[in-house]
Amino acid sequence: MKNLTFRTRLLAAAALSCALGTSAADAAERTPPATVAVKTSGHAAALASFDGVVEAVRQTVVSAQVAGAIVALNVKAGDPVKAGQVLLRIDARAASDGATASAAQVEAARASMNVAAKDFERQTQLFQKQYISQSALDRAQAQLQATQAQVRALQAQSGVASTQSGFFVVTAPYAGIVSEVPVALGDMAMPGRPLFTLYDPAALRVTASLPQSALAGLGANPEVRYEIPGMAAVSGLSQPTSVQLLPTVDAATHTAQLRLGLPAGMKGLAPGMFARLWLPGAAATGAVPKLFIPASAVLHRAEMTGVYMLDSQGHALLRQVRLGQPQGSEVEILSGVQAGEQVAVDPQAAAKAR
Secondary structure, eight states: OHHHHHHHHHHHHHHHHHHHHHHHHHHHHTSOOOEEEOEEOHHHHTEEEEEEEEEESSEEEEEBSSOEEEEEEOOOTTOEEOTTOEEEEEOOHHHHHHHHHHHHHHHHHHHHHHHHHHHHHHHHHHHHTTSSOHHHHHHHHHHHHHHHHHHHHHHHHHHHHHHHHHTTEEEOSSSEEEEEOOOOTTOEEOBTOEEEEEEOTTSEEEEEEEEHHHHTTTOSSOOOEEEOTTOTTSOSOBOOSEEEEOSOOOTTTOEEEEEEEOOTTOTTOOTTOEEEEEEEGGGGTTOOOOEEEEGGGOEEETTEEEEEEEOTTSOEEEEEOEEEEEETTEEEEEESOOTTOEEESOHHHHHHTO
């Protein structure tokens, strides 16, 4: 009987110890995880961003001036070219034959002019000896003047034919890069049809459309900054070489164009790339501040990126977010959280404490 009582007490003590341990473990799991508040960047909060695009200051669409089949295509998209380099040739056989015919007509007219000049000289000598009348001399002089005028007219026509022959050879107007070639060998070139698109990579700019509400805060010398996401040569916010606000406002969109000059020699830049402008001060009215959290607080699960947020009862809830650019040990949050909300620093610990 005593042994049974002792065994009963031992089992009761073990059960109590197990219950206390389980309660302590549950209490430990229910302990809220360490959190940090979503903060805003003080520098970014004073700036307003506007989407822009990289443009070439000098970009040309080279077109044909004459009609003809393309018989030689010397460049392709992406090729660098020099000023005066031959890009394309159009079949110029008919034009060449026309220029040769015009030159021959000029030679024939010159021969007739030489004959008329000698005849006028003889008629002048005869008139001095009073062998012919004044009217005969006048006819000889008129014949000479007519042949001289004919030579000048044919020379002008020959010059036109020679100039038009040059239109069948398309050259680069300046040194640059061929960005587009919408024709192929054998195509028919027509006057006004684009053959190449050429731009100068040494002169690029960023252009953005600013709303009317942002124009008043620019001032005479605005401190505008720009960034080109994804470009290693342009990291962070950079200062432009020049700032130009066009003096006209679009009547349909009520926006004005702001152009920022880019330094020459920036590798990897091309017209059409996305850029972002940042305007300070009064121009930043209505700007949305950037939100940052520690990079260690971000949880990656397959294709989902999220963070654990704490609600008012201290429960950790997983919320999907969209990330921006990293800034040191922190990362920008584009959507999914608000400033001041509490984010779990350790997502793994927060997942166990749910």
